[in-house]
Structure formats: C-alpha cells, structure tokens
Amino acid sequence: MKIGPKVYYRKTTGEVIYITSQVESPWAVETTKEEDMNFYQQLKGYDPEQLDVLKLEFDKYTEDFRIAKSYWINPETKQIEFVYPPKDGDDPDPVPQKPLTDQVSELKTRQDSTEAAMLALMDVTTKS
Template sequence: MKIGAKIYYEKATGNVILNTGERAGAVVETTREQDFTSFKVLSERVEETVGLIELEYGQYATEFLESRGRIRVNPETEELEFFYGPLDPVETPVYQKPLTEQLKDLTTELSSTQMALADNYEQLLSAQKEAVSAQLALTELYELVLPLTGGASK
C-alpha cells in the first residue's frame, strides 16, 4: 500500500507543524484523531487551530525535492506553497505555488496567447487581402482616369 504525506499546519499562520511524509509497504492509513494521539507535536495543540492537507503518494515530489522540503500553507487559500531559493536567504523567503501548478497556469496562458495570435493573424491576412483589392481598384481607376486627363499611360 502507498500512502501520501499529510501536512498539518497552523491555520492562522500557515506554518507547518508536521509533515508525516509518504509511506509505502506494510503501512496502515491513520485518521486525524489517531495522528493527534500518536504525534506529541499535534497532541500539544488545540485541534481546531490545526489544518490538514492530505497529498496523494508522489504528489509534488519534484517540488519537495527542489524546495528541500521548505513549505508553508497559504492561510488565505489553504494551499501549499514552496520556497525554492537559497538555503540561507538574505531576505524574507518568497513562497510560490507548486511548480506543476505554475507550469499548468503558464501552459493555459500560452494556449490563450496562441489563440489570440492566430485570430490576429487571420485579421491581418484579411486586411492584407482588402489592401490588395483596394490597390487593384485604384490602379484600374487610375488607368481609366489617366486618358481623360490627357496623361500618358504606363
């Protein structure tokens, strides 16, 4: 059996209290109540002030590796955020959405941009055809008017 990690955090701040980590093999899934009994760091807390995010096995594996496990939970969105910066940041760490979520957002944005570019390209081709038609019409008009004005033909 494979069991994903559980992330327990302070609801008010988003600070992670406990990351149970992933487990595989002869393991048994536990309930929130069992975890509060089993883990001292949880049993010392008021249960209502502690949030929980349960992950699928392997979920965000790349993000945990790249961030070296430096995570927090955004108190407003209740979603995991990762810090990918240096081990000893000079400034306050800036946590970000998981890389896989950022990639998904960028892919969606790129797709929208490509669709807009395709629309613009079609409009440009249409305008170019209209310009060519207008140029031909002007040339025909010029050739009709030129003899009437006594000018020489091309």
C-alpha cells in the same frame, strides 16, 4: 491504492508541524485527523482545534519539497507556499510563493491559449 501526504499545520500561523509520508500499497487506508494525532509522535500534545490539515495528491509537489528552502501554509488561502533558494540577481530575502509546479502549469495553459488565439488570428487574416 495511492494516498498522498498530509500537511499538518497551525491554523493561526501556517507553521508546518508534520507531513505524513505518501503511501502506495494495496492495503493502504486513509486515516482521520484524530487517528493521525494519536499515532504520530510529532502531533501528540497539540490541541486538535489549533491544527488543520492539507491533504495533497500522491506525488504532488515532490519536486517543490525537494528544492525548496522552506514552506508554510498560507492561513488566509489555506494553500501551501514555498520559499526557493535565491538565484544570482534575485532578492536575497525571497518571499513565499505558489509552488513552481503550479506556476509552470498555469504558464503552459496561458501559452496554449495564446497560441490558439494567434492561429485563429492568422486564419482570419489569411482569408482576407
């Protein structure tokens, strides 16, 4: 069984408190928020009402976590956002953004639909 990581964060600010490890094992078992808060030292002492958890798919955003400078959970959307190191010419004070993994996926989908539309248009114009 493959179990993805869980991101525990403050509901009000989106500050990430702890990320559990992902697990791949035939004996892996999903745990509840209450079980995690009793097990992980980093979560002990927090009021469960003040924390929320975002469950990620196995291997989801692995590359984003590796290259990001920081990350947080947007309290309004409850989605993870990353701050990536600035490249030459970029704003030296980058803002959080959707994971690059998701951005690439969206661009691929848009490219595929643009190509399909162009092929359909070419087909119509060559038949005229």
